[in-house]
Amino acid sequence: MAAFPTTARVAIIGGGAVGVSSLYHLALAGWRDCVLLERDELTAGSTWHAAGNVPTFSTSWSVMNMQRYSAGLYRGLAAAVDYPMNYHVTGSLRLAHGRERMREFERARGMGRRQGIGLETLGPEEIRPHYPFIETHDLAGALFDPDDGDIDPAQLTQALAKGARDGGATILRHTPATGVSRAGGEWIIHTPRGDIRAEIVVNAAGYQAQRVGEWFRPFGGRRVPMMVMSHQYMLTDEIEEIGAWSREAGRKLPLLRDVDSSYYLRQEKTGLNLGPYERNCRAHWATPEDPIPEDFSFQLFPDDLERLEWHMEDAMARVPILGRAGISRVINGPIPYAPDGLPLIGPMPGVPNAYEACVFTFGIAQAGGAGKVLAEWVTEGETEWDMWAVDPRRYTDYADHDYCVAKGKETYGHEYSMHFPRHTWPAGRDKRLSPLHDRLKTAGAVFGAYNGWERANWFAAPGDDLSEAATQTWGRSGPWEKRIREECETVRDGCGVIAISGFTRLALEGKGARAWLDGLTASRIPRPGRIGLLYFTDRRGRVMTEMSAIPRSDDEIWLITAAVAQWHDAELLRAGSPERIGVEDRSDKYECLLVTGPRSRAILSTLTDADLSAPWLSVREAAVAGRPAVLIRVSFAGELGWEVHCAASDAPNVWDALTGAGAKPFGMWALDSLRLEKGYRTWKGDLSTDYTALESGLERFLALEKAPDFPGKAALLAERARGPARSFVALTVDADDADAHSMATIWKSDEAVGEVTSGGWGYRVGASIALAMIRADLATPGTEVDVEIFGERRRAVVRERDPLWDPENLRLKA
Template structure:
């Protein structure tokens, strides 16, 4: 508190334990910055056409674009849209429906106050921007007065159906009643705010997206068309967004992993109705505490599997991924089916442990219908995939392989499970969150001669996973197919009938046990699920949610796309050597991997055991060796089977030797951690092969 008073002498520090101080934080004048950027652009040869309305954007046969304005046409190799509140109507001209809808944001400007006038007369520096998260507002100096910017509940979405043609720089009427709780909180924290008169209440439109992050990157389904939309914090991200887009357009990929802002992270489910609810939710949660296990409730459920009601009846507590509702965990009888969010172990810790034991000791049933699923076929299919993925394609019908699409620097862009369906047909499965991201990548890479067909069948097929030492016993009761190891070995797939359902059974799973992924036409899911539950009753079958699956997969050191596998780490850094066929014909990223092997791999992927107390790692924790930061965790869990807290991480090679003692920062405390062998559970894969 004394340090807070030194930085903000006009603040009341009563009740405060501490604060975070960003010495390089600040604010900019948007108009001045915009003019400076414009001057820099002109100096670099750019032409800026003010007061020019775009009336149409038309694709050309060669992949270029023609921008039609009210003052003529402009031919462009690439188009970038940065249209703020006009985003939805701009992109509608090219057939895109994106979840950018503005929300009304108000701020209060006060009259001058003598205390601030006196500070400035003494030549004292401006006080830092003050943000009080518990009260959801920011406060800063503005000349000799103050600006209060709340992020209040009840702020409505606006321009839902587009910005009127006659709208220019107008503002909405202020609504002080909506701001009253924040005004009272600000007066309690900074008493002079209550003494200064109100000079103005500004209420304008700020573009928002469902997760609060902007859309920066290529447009789905369109070549040479780029988005820079949904910036809820205005021009503050302009420099970085412009730089990364320019490098992406010039070099074919971004210099850092931008999946968190990639426009393709949203699918068709993120329509207008969805965006209104989620964008208002994102706005009112700007200053709330965000927990690693939080699941926000607005606009849910959006997409559900046919057995959603079965999960509800079993006590499921749901999360969502790419719009799909998925059981995160199952509350047993007598336990409330709701999350108690925390940075520490919380109410779902015990039930998740039971689900892990169900999968390891008996048989678990997991609904991962949201997996992305694609069919690639045609006379050029194998050559197409061979040139795109680092691994060789499976040669025998029914064989399974894991393949990775890489960047030119060898980073991991996408991960696919691949099953060969025939001489010219392959079935690909990837992360549920990557449906548009992966489909767009595959579609834009297709040869132009029609020799390869691509079909996105994600919504037409469900996936239930049966995993555990008794999974064969359960499945054999429902099929006449031979499920023995000899007839149906690990890493193979077959088309069989399970009960009444036609099923693509793939002997692979993400938990590291004997088991099958059962891919099926979605209309058969309820009958298939009920048959599995009934057949598994005598073997102690039980539901297994996503949080248990996370614990189980980390016990096997399985890498998760988007967490452990990103474009910022190469396939060799990620320890994916066995999935990289350097001796096959050229594929994207091969040259970079060859150079890296010759020059030395800069990072190593390791598994750590952590001496945790009641707070386990989640991922993104820094790692230290002798006080020096040498890497970061990418995933973290409590391993209920092995009875230890675990993390997956990238470290410098000198810290990768087995037994190396490290420290991991968890909630501000350095906890001991050490490098252990990969896959602490069943490292020889005996159970998978059983």
């Protein structure tokens, strides 16, 4: 028996498919001194009872990348590690009952083909040749995924384990981690067999991840945002017709998903596996009276089929031979859910040298890609694909226990639901309310959540249809369309005011703060009294984040960034800051009111004695409506305007004064339209680590020749010398009722040449706009391309590099 290891470079806690995949990929990266701890046998958590489906389908670009990688890895894994596996690539059919679902499928098809996945959309008459036992009379069509299939979860895990061991890694079964401590900048992982000292630790504890996460609270950690759902699937007896068909065809039936009825149906040997996602779902271990057991290895919940009756009846109507088979077994086991149903992969918020790879709802489909992503985080400090969609830092401290349970249940019940761009689910709302909330509500605000903060998306008028059905559309038209147009026209012709609650506000303070920050950013820091955009790049020159800097002195700098970037950007600053420099988060203390439009100076001048002739990008402290404020002459709407930053408690008085003087409220959706016309980028929309700062068209904000080196300087200088391969452009699109969506493919003839990063209608220019990344040689103004929008190629034209609206910034600088 091998000696118990007392040291390791990386220690992974949890021996499910994800933890073992992480270990395997660390070994592939050459990190041999790594250890995995499992309290029982490998797969003892959710892995052992997982159904083992391996879809590539996703409407998230990064999650699709991850699942595509998994499917490709699994196809060659048995040969790569010399371990036999049952992996059936059967293909799958997702059924559509109506036009909106088919549009979702067309969107996914376009994304998939851009990633090399051969997704196809089918008409109703094309379904039965793939699946002869199905009723199709009421269907609108289907999406066929040739790479979908199913795999034995235990065999997958053992194959990954063999590959990890062959690569030099160590797996300790029956070795539960019982806690962690710190010594000399390293982690001490405690077990009944002894302690292990490790540089890096990974929480891959599945549905036990929250319990493991509590060990890290004393070191800056937070409660892991998750809950646990009870998920049931049932296996039928053998069905003679399926056996006969399989013998003749020499393969299994494609996996069937009736997503509008919310279940999957898969061939299991010569029977069927039915797995519903029911609305009347059940959370487990969600209250103090029902705590998670210390050990639930290889255990299940009691059967609870009554709540699945509707789905069972619907499935039997869809595939009648199902109704002639008895149920041979029911699996009812725990599955962890983050509030949005996506896993947590990446740096553990607030904790040094610690990572998370946990809370996987679809752990088998995502394990391969998740191991790759986690290994990249650990070994490189960055990932090949931008993975913000699954980054643990996307949830901050608003994601408390009640929120996680409410959103987890909602997400489970809508697992297959369409995520329309203007529709929001109601659970878990009102977590963060500004002092302006009641005023906005009285004015007709329809709210959206931004890092938990409720902001007005648009303002409804009496009689507007606010029903859920009215918002479930991929098209531009909806009850909001007329109101957004009116709000944009108000900003264009008069004066609008918007409350942008929850901006991330970080104060960098300490001797030499400016000089230290200058070595971290690729941009030049403005002088005191001015505001400027700073871009932070990784060593590849890719954009990690954007912050607005307001220097107060060489030793004090205020930084403002996106609400959702709160923990991400704070950690970016804290990770390498010397002890003499502190980073204070003041996000909850202040409110921002953007006052903008050609009449903004006239209105604001009645409320302040500040010099409103100060130039664009100037910063002034002044009283507004008798309250202390900071006036910043900027406008994300691209019109004359000021951001009024004041104490949150003073915001109602300032709001009342502004609206009383004639400023009209507008919402976030109007602001999004206005910023598109100016070509202003959004974080994790147009700006991400998928693109370099030069590809993103940010050269005017960069100071590549400045003396202090910064991360990515060498890469950006080399890229500038050879020329970027891609260029950021604005397109106007001959769109129909739907504008270009994020990651829509751009075509030149029959060649894919780029993708849309964000799109929408510009009400000031009267055109559909797409901000996009395309091949550099096509970035010349006037070049015609096609944008694929829900399966249709729509003509688009590359516009001038100047903004579409007010290209000389005359209105902005008036």
